[in-house]
Amino acid sequence: MRTYTYIVEKCPDTGLYVGYVPGFNGAHSQGETLDELHANMQEVIGMLLEDGEPELEAEFVGMQTVKVA
Numbered sequence: 022m023r024t025y026t027y028i029v030e031k032c033p034d035t036g037l038y039v040g041y042v043p044g045f046n047g048a049h050s051q052g053e054t055l056d057e058l059h060a061n062m063q064e065v066i067g068m069l070l071e072d073g074e075p076e077l078e079a080e081f082v083g084m085q086t087v088k089v090a
Contacts, residue, residue: 023070023074025042025045025048025066026042026043026081027040027041027042027048027062028040028041028042028043028081029055029058032051035051036053037051037052037053038051038052038053038054038055038057038058039051039058040052040058040059040061040062042062042066042081043079043080043081044077044078044079044080044081045066045069045075045077045078046075046078047065047069048062048065048066048069049065050062050064050065
């Protein structure tokens with residue numbers, strides 16, 4: 022079993038939660054709730070892995086905050 026980290030954003034136009042795995046082409050989905058998004062992400066990643074292990078274009082490292090005056 023493999024673990025992937027995905028980013029979650031909320032679209033201001035639709036109100037939907039949008040998720041994507043950085044560097045994993047095609048690994049993105051959306052949902053009306055965080056639970057729905059999570060299930061959708063599991064499904065799409067599972068389908069993508071049917072074609073074999075991807076070569077990631079980038080690796081998620083983390084997030085930082087910056088203050089600007």
